[in-house]
Amino acid sequence: AVADDWTRAFTEPDQPALDTETTSPAGQLIDAQVAEIEAKNAELLFLSNQFNPRVAEGRWQDALGHIYFLERKLDEPTVVTCQLTGLNGTVIPYGALVQSGTGHTLICNRSVTIESDGKGGGAAETTFRVSENGPIEIPAHSVRSIVTTIPGWDTVDNAAAGAVGRDRETRSEFETRRAASV
Numbered sequence: 001a002v003a004d005d006w007t008r009a010f011t012e013p014d015q016p017a018l019d020t021e022t023t024s025p026a027g028q029l030i031d032a033q034v035a036e037i038e039a040k041n042a043e044l045l046f047l048s049n050q051f052n053p054r055v056a057e058g059r060w061q062d063a064l065g066h067i068y069f070l071e072r073k074l075d076e077p078t079v080v081t082c083q084l085t086g087l088n089g090t091v092i093p094y095g096a097l098v099q100s101g102t103g104h105t106l107i108c109n110r111s112v113t114i115e116s117d118g119k120g121g122g123a124a125e126t127t128f129r130v131s132e133n134g135p136i137e138i139p140a141h142s143v144r145s146i147v148t149t150i151p152g153w154d155t156v157d158n159a160a161a162g163a164v165g166r167d168r169e170t171r172s173e174f175e176t177r178r179a180a181s182v
Contacts, residue, residue, distance in 0.1 A: 002037070003030050053178060057171050065174060068181050073169035075133035080106060080162035081125060082143055088122035090114040090152030097147035098128060098156045100138050105131045105147065114152070130165065138162035
């Protein structure tokens with residue numbers, strides 16, 4: 001159809017017909033125009049499908065979820081409660097780093113001060129989060145290495161396993177939850 005339009009547009013009396021073979025210059029321009037039309041049609045088809053909750057994805061699926069007051073569950077890190085020991089009055093700042101025996105780096109979630117335990121030393125308890133989001137297992141007693149050196153901070157340990165994080169909710173998980181909500 002595009003080639004026919006070009007042929008009609010460039011037809012002159014007493015002149016040869018326009019060469020629309022793919023190897024000719026006009027044929028190459030026609031092929032490029034057809035490719036643009038197909039790309040536009042594919043984009044329109046994609047956009048129209050994004051109003052269908054069964055096939056919507058990304059921000060389109062998120063928008064459909066908002067109609068039902070649903071938010072996609074984001075990825076979260078594993079969180080571990082750790083016991084710290086050291087010199088009374090030592091401040092462990094937000095962002096201090098420790099490491100697990102499995103090689104994962106953990107970040108201190110809030111600043112904490114080591115307070116006297118009545119035996120000449122001190123202790124504190126705070127939470128650390130794994131630096132990467134996702135379902136990362138941190139077993140009990142595996143957080144033992146202090147990465148951020150702070151004078152007065154002697155040990156770190158986690159008596160219990162961490163609360164395992166999660167990956168971002170997938171398209172199918174979100175759609176299943178949306179469908180169940182209606």
